[in-house]
Amino acid sequence: MFDPQTLLRDARRQKGLLAQDVPPVCVLDPDGDIVRWLRATGAGKRSAGWACYHTELLEFELSGRILGIVGCAVGASFAVLVAEELFASGCQFLISITSAGQIVDDGDLPYFVVIDRALRDEGTSYHYLPPADFAEADPGLVSIAQGAVLTAGVPLRRGASWTTDAPFRETAAALETARTHGILAVEMEAAALYAFAFAQRRSVVCFAHVTNAIGRAERNFEKGHAAGTTEALKIIAATAEAHAARAGLEAR
Secondary structure, eight states: OOOHHHHHHHHHHHHTOOOOOOOSEEEEETTOHHHHHHHHHTOOEEOSSOOOSSOOEEEEEETTEEEEEEEOOOSHHHHHHHHHHHHHTTOOEEEEEEEEEESSOOSSSOEEEEEEEEEEESSGGGGTSOOOSEEEOOHHHHHHHHHHHHHTTOOEEEEEEEEESOGGGOOHHHHHHHHHTTOOEEESSHHHHHHHHHHHTOOEEEEEEEEEESSSOSSOOOOOGGGGHHHHHHHHHHHHHHHHHHHHHHHO
């Protein structure tokens, strides 16, 4: 009974904005590191037509392509609210890159994981799909993203994540259960984004930047050079290019 088009229509009216599409490829940056880097370097320009009440969208050029990015949309419900509005505003492909905690030890931190399914321990996904343990990604989209990122020279794992609404309520028992499922990392958005994507037939791929060991270990949350932005932008560029190639083949 209430849709993003209605909200955006009235937001444009109130703000005096003309209808204007966002770039066809957009990025969710829950940590905000990429957005802060774009602002600091002057590489990002605020979108004048983005009508969301809660966020700003920056536009930037990457590998000859104009992309949009929204920072600090943390958590399942916020991420999906923004995703709904992005697709209602002309987005055709959404990439999410969020920091995550390590569950199964898969090497020295930090590293990236392309998420192929996410354990649904949040509330938003249940408004899009019937109950089930996992929200599944589009396997074809995950495969082309994985291949493109590896070809671009960025080390990448592929596997499952655990999406939770309450990062400070993770328990030893819950972590052990996640390990028995082979879950690589815990984050806050992927299950909801994948449930939304399946229900609405949208193209979404989620990456986890695994930066911390769960618990109270020292020197957590180190992301590498430029807070991981250099590698994250390589992932975004490679994935956007691979998706465009796939879409072109499917259109033929």
